[in-house]
Amino acid sequence: MAKNVTLREAWSGLADCLNCSLRATVLFAGLEEKDFSLIHDPIDQYRLQPGTTLYRAGDTGEYLFTVRVGALKLMQYLPDGSQRIVRLARTTDVIGLEALLESNYQHDAVVLQPTEVCRFPARVVRELGQQNPKLHRELMTRWQRALSEADAWLTELSTGSARQRVARLLLRLVRDPLNSESELFGREDIGAMLGITTETASRTIADFKRRGLLVEAASNAFLVDIPNLRRIAEGS
Amino acid sequence: MAKNVTLREAWSGLADCLNCSLRATVLFAGLEEKDFSLIHDPIDQYRLQPGTTLYRAGDTGEYLFTVRVGALKLMQYLPDGSQRIVRLARTTDVIGLEALLESNYQHDAVVLQPTEVCRFPARVVRELGQQNPKLHRELMTRWQRALSEADAWLTELSTGSARQRVARLLLRLVRDPLNSESELFGREDIGAMLGITTETASRTIADFKRRGLLVEAASNAFLVDIPNLRRIAEGS
DNA sequence: CGAGGCGTTGAATGGCCTCAACGATGGTGG
């Protein structure tokens, strides 16, 4: 794949971690000015278009990534070729943690929406993590968060009827409960997240729209009827 | 629950980590003699019977556990009461890692087979981990392993037909490919692992037995026809 | 010996999948 070429074209500058707008919520939250002076390798930023593959399962993991804006899917394959989306990464999420262990990447990471990421050499994070307890702790927290997410995908998104799963996914995608807007993805991706077919995903969403549980604000952006969807998610 | 009473009765002695028979493959693999002298809190060992609950989701996590022998299930609940087994823990696995973050336990941990565990105070592991790079790394590896397991449960055990899932579970439970023996669990647990009903689990296993893919060696212990089950697991 | 738990099996229902067709959309090239 022309991954390197793509990445080179997607380059959008060197990161300025000290003045990062996400600083408070991001991997390097606990670092101080003197710590940053220890970073000699460059930290690059990239702007990625939907469809771009950031890395592939099996690639040598030399970098971690923080998602600044946008969304990526982490996918895994079965021997028979079928695929399953195992997790989503959105703003402030870190992906590629396995690179810290000199392990290969475990998933394909594919961009779903226009996305910006920061790229950290694993070596840098590894070294800083051993010296700085706050970063060390932050890393463990990140790992635990990924694990909780994985568990939730199993219990919430792979259990129950298709209706329930779709409802739970929609609720899960709502970021701001106030305007309750939810950015949707392609029906095929939704199917791959929930373990159902594209058609069933489409049918269910179309049905929700007809019932007024979803109101299309823009293309694939919906206003979500939270209480009623929650009822569906739990009961039946 | 009478958890504390149960645990007190299950106490089987103080652990002798230095001479642990699992030392090479276990959490403290990287520690040296001088490190152990830093451990002042006691590390207890317990013998647990099937059905025992080691800890519950929401409990304050003050301990990590290493499984010496046996098996436990980690389960999570949905608001509607249905439950799902999210992972298994078997020999040399560590559970309760979330205690390192002063987090509550995320699952119920329930014993499936006669089991022995070592119990580590989270504070001890936390302190040692900050000083000892090898333990630090071992912890990250454990976290990553748990994450890989979680992903595998999603892609392998929650995707495809019931036949495929059961076949994949059986293959996954085989420890020694040579005698290919596989310890099975109650049908209800199998259903909760695979996201299928008890009846479907029972029907599928009974069918495998009739076809000679499984031969019952002892009660719920089976000899497994690996190549043919693998064919089912992949194809159809 | 009776009770309860567990694995198994049957019959019927229904939900999801499969295969297929069609309209809308957006990008491309003439």
Place this chain on the structure above:
DNA sequence: CCACCATCGTTGAGGCCATTCAACGCCTCG
């Protein structure tokens, strides 16, 4: 600029597989 084509969401019909509800035998244990 517009015709063309590929992609995507939607919908329909039919069939299959898993669920549901029920019954039964076996085993353990009190």
